[in-house]
Amino acid sequence: MALGKDYATQECSIARALEVIGERWTLLVIRDALYGVRRYNDFLTHLGIPRAVLAARLQMLTAEGILEKRRYQESPPRDEYVITERGIALWPTVRSLGRWGREHFSDTQLRRFEHVDCGTELGAYGECPTCGGVVPVEDVVMVPGTGLDPNPTDPVSRAFLKSKRLLEPIETVPV
């Protein structure tokens, strides 16, 4: 264990968390899982991640209880990786990191996240300023922004061109 693991001397739950999700690509896999990506091939094409790394991350995240491997069809046997409660609990972290990245390093707004009940954009860590509380992840709508490539090559990005709720599985539409 080296990169992203083994901060052994740290008496700190942040270090403990980083041992689990601090490796390269890991948080992007979790982000995609929150967005509704479930299948190996969808992660692969959407992230542009090396296959070996993706296989390692999926296995590790499954072992840590953040994803759950689930058979969704027999013949041919196919599994999907569904995010668990423990993974969903990372949404405030993912949301606040995305907000920070947009506010400090991005010129255009690529996506917006709204409360499905009222359409208000979420605050810095996933709360609704209008309704005044934390919005359950399944009540968050992801709305595409103006800066997105209107004609992406991979099916996942194409699915993300429509508004959709978080966690809701994506529909991979063939070309």
Next chain:
Amino acid sequence: MALGKDYATQECSIARALEVIGERWTLLVIRDALYGVRRYNDFLTHLGIPRAVLAARLQMLTAEGILEKRRYQESPPRDEYVITERGIALWPTVRSLGRWGREHFSDTQLRRFEHVDCGTELGAYGECPTCGGVVPVEDVVMVPGTGLDPNPTDPVSRAFLKSKRLLEPIETVPV
């Protein structure tokens, strides 16, 4: 640029953020800076990070505007690294990650974070449940918990055995 950088194909502010703070050790340096660590040697002994990596991270974080290098004495010339507004804006991310790590992977509570006005423990992303709003980082008190080593070797951990406000520079007490 490789590990933690160059997620070039991602149209995503999370990926953009991870290019900046996604490398190994980087978020722990920011955590320590939020806790009031400012000097090279304090980062070094508290984190147990290789010197070369620390130097690289401090330089990069300074270049990205997250830390600011500041001369605090001449003769001998000494600089300290102070966290900027852009770095302070990462507090919700750091807080929520720490909460997640404690709730899912830690048995003991190592530290508590309270609102200085009312003593209430902060919520999942740094808000005060009692006062009902986001607490400015400088109004957060870090309180040592029971699981900490009562007699640590490095001066920074020793300084953390007392309650202190975030951002407030640590007092490095000689042994």
Next chain:
DNA sequence: ACGTGTTGGTTCAGTGACTGAACCGACGAT
């Protein structure tokens, strides 16, 4: 029966980041 395509991997050589130890320069103190 046979070739083709899809999905979900494994293997492997090459690159590059991290690690730990050694070394170094500026200065203060004795």
Next chain:
DNA sequence: ATCGTCGGTTCAGTCACTGAACCAACACGT
């Protein structure tokens, strides 16, 4: 003159990531 401290740099070795190739199970069309 020597020692100690602070803030680095250098360097060999290790280990994770990268990208391409390969592979196995199965469905489908002819």
